[in-house]
Amino acid sequence: MYITISPQKLGDQYATSVADFVDYLEKENTDRLPEQRELFFNQTSDHISSKEVIREIDSNTAKLKTTEPRYYSLTINPSQRELHHIQNDPDKLKSYTREVMKDYAASFNRNFNGKPIQVSDIKYYAKIEYTRTFKNTDKEVRENAIYSNRIAKLENDLRKLSRGEIKGSDLDIQKEINRLQKEAPHKVNGQLIEAGIGKPGAQTHIHLIVSRKDQTNSISLSPGSKYRASEVIFQGKHTKRGFDRDSFFQKAESRFDKQFQFQRNYVEKYSSRKLLINAPKQYYSAILKLPTSERKLAMTLMKSAQSVIPAIPNTKLRFAVKQVQKALELGMRSGSIGY
Known part of the structure; x- marks a missing residue:
């Protein structure tokens, strides 16, 4: 699960209206009949129109400065293994x-x-999407770029x-075009992966639009606060703050x-992904201690296209991770574990 x-x-400015983002989330409805369109939902309703979402979010911005976001975007991204476990059921999602x-x-x-903040205080609207496309920033597109650019020139x-x-x-x-298409490292159903190509497998995910202000338009609730749970003295009173x-x-x-009674593998856990970034050797040592079946699944998940390993920004850290991972793979092979 990745959230x-x-x-x-919009560029360097916060959007003054949610309209453009709502229009973007309507993209999968473009070629559908009205009765087939995916509507927005919230905590109490399943049938909310895009017009209502825009009206409710845009009117719920009392006392917000132009330098403050009017709303936040949350995305809930289940893995393909999680989607398979719940049979890609939209009602379960x-x-x-x-x-x-x-x-x-x-x-x-x-x-x-x-009282503590309750879900009834949160004004939000959510929508399920079923497809994803490759973007220019995706590894597959970047690694194919040299081939795609050469093919485009030849065409x-x-x-x-x-x-x-x-x-x-x-x-x-x-003949040269055919050679390049064959040698390109990443394909979907024989087609060279480029930006805009649909990603394979179950890609269902949920977009949420969450108002910065609560349901009464009275208080500001920012999940982007730099403060974690803490208390300060504000105007002579103890005030809680943070997310x-x-x-x-x-x-x-x-x-x-x-x-959903899901049995999560070690490498799929949020705590493990954090450990990989902060202590990669400890992360891979923990994998070696897993039961055989769990080790096999861990290695399969790590090598799969839907990798559970997050991007690691530091070059030296990435090198260390690769070295430890090679040692892990060698140890598993020499121990006749296989994967």
Whole structure:
């Protein structure tokens, strides 16, 4: 389970309206009949129109500065293994989303009218999407780029050749195109992976639009707060502040496992992904201590296209991870474990 939280921006500015983002989330409805369209939902309703979402979010911004986000975007991204476990059931995903939002509310270290923040205080709208496409930033697209660019140039040469603008052999050019397409490292159903190509397998995920202000438009609730759960003296009073992201991510994962009786592998755990970044040797040592079947699954998941390993920014750390991983693989092979 991978969850992201981000304020929506247009360039360097926060969006003054949620309309553009809602339009983006309507992309899968473009070619559908009205009765087939996926509508928004929230904690109490399953049939919310895009117009209502825009109206409710845009009107819930009292006293917010232009330098502050009006809303936040949350994305709940189940893995393909998790989706397979629940049979890619949209009703189960809606139910799970509603439970996750209870954990979201509980992660605010705030009181409102003398009570901790409840999910009933949160104004949000969610929508299920079923497909994803490769982006320019994806590893597969980046590693294919040298091939894609060369193919594009050769295809342009073919067009010039047909117009008599250049001389050459169309057969030789086509032969080179075929060679490059064959040698490109990443394909889907034989097609070279480029930006815009649909990703294979189950890709269902949930987008949420969460208002910065509560349901009454009275208090600001920012999951982007730099403060974790703490208290300060404000105008002579003890005031709670902050949002505990770490706790929220952990609770969301535990919620899925408990709600659907999912047996999570070590490398799929949020705590393990954190350990990989902070202590890679310890992470791989823990994998070696797993039961044989769990080790096999861990290695399969780590090598799969839907990798559970997060991006690691530090070059030296990435090198260390690769070295430890090679040692792990060698040890597993020499121990006749296999994977």
